[in-house]
Amino acid sequence: MIATPPGTAEYEPLTAADAAVLFAPLAGEEALVVAVSGGPDSVALLALLAEWASRGRPRLLAVTVDHGLRPEAADEALMVARLCAGFGVEHRTKRWLGHKPQTGLQEKARAARYALLAEEARAFGAAAIVTAHTLDDQAETLLMRMAAGSGLAGLAGMAPRSSVNGVVLARPLLGVEKARLVATCKARELSFVRDPSNDDPRFARIRWRELLPELAQDGLTAERLGQLARRLARADEALDALAVRALATLPAGEEAGERWFDFARLCQEPEEIVIRGLALALAAAQDSDEEADVPLRLARIEDCAQALIAAAREGRALRRTLGGFRLSLAGDGVLTLSREGERRRGVHPATV
Structure with missing residues (x-):
């Protein structure tokens, strides 16, 4: 009309x-x-x-x-x-x-x-x-x-x-x-x-x-x-920048298709930065933009990150899956990301 x-x-x-x-x-x-x-x-x-x-x-x-x-x-x-x-x-x-x-x-x-x-x-x-x-x-x-x-x-x-x-x-x-x-x-x-x-x-x-x-x-x-x-939006941008900066200072590497970084050292940062850092690390491991088009829910990222933080602080190993990856935390605090298989999803630290 x-x-x-x-x-x-x-x-x-x-x-x-x-x-x-x-x-x-x-x-x-x-x-x-x-x-x-x-x-x-x-x-x-x-x-x-x-x-x-x-x-x-x-x-x-x-x-x-x-x-x-x-x-x-x-x-x-x-x-x-x-x-x-x-x-x-x-x-x-x-x-x-x-x-x-x-x-x-x-x-x-x-x-x-x-x-x-x-x-x-x-x-x-x-x-x-x-x-x-x-x-x-x-x-x-x-x-x-x-x-x-x-x-x-x-x-x-x-x-x-x-x-x-x-x-x-x-x-x-x-x-x-x-x-x-x-x-x-x-x-x-x-x-x-x-x-x-x-x-x-x-x-x-x-x-x-x-x-x-x-x-x-x-x-x-x-x-x-x-x-x-x-x-x-301003706060979110600032926190993302801090998470990127924190990740850049960590010992990290890649070998045989697997990525690793010192998660225990990342845990010295505030919890929000750890959660964002984990999400950013997973996003960086994606093969294509298409994978990142299907983001994980924030609650799943938080749940995984909090379990890893607790394990890292206690010095124990832990395995989880998230966003199409296997996350293997060693007792020394090193976290390794490897492909879980064909099921793939993207991530962003504050997606719902």
């Missing part, structure tokens, strides 16, 4: 000057793919990017993904195509074909969307995909990951710049409230579509979204949650 933006007088629309600051990190790109669903966030992103890029900046390709889940989606893609024509931006519609799962639908649809966007980015010669994730999205993500028991990396939320399917994923609006994007659409007299799935309480993200106004009444606003995510 196409809707006219509601009144948002209390929020100021984004200006060209705002856009110049937000999009500055993208100025060095030759070409960009812009994910445009037709909702207010992505329509505002499209309008602002088209205006910004018209001054000799990156070539733009807008891509709409039709997941084949709603009959209205085809008409919504046509609406986006008309908007793009008015902005002078090339537009393509990609369709998610094949079987649609009965469970985990949102997650599978998201994975399919990014795969299709990355495919178009490579075909267009673009090194980056730009999405319209907002401060509200970041707040929802943080709440969901808190409920899931995430570590610091998970609680850092979405990064302004990350990677998906081998392509840069840029989120320039991550610090902007959704209401300001709606106000931007209103100021520019742009219509947008409303996806009914955004009101479906079957999805966890929607249930958290409905709680945000109530949380905000007691001070837990999207802005505060976004600030928390940024601080946790």
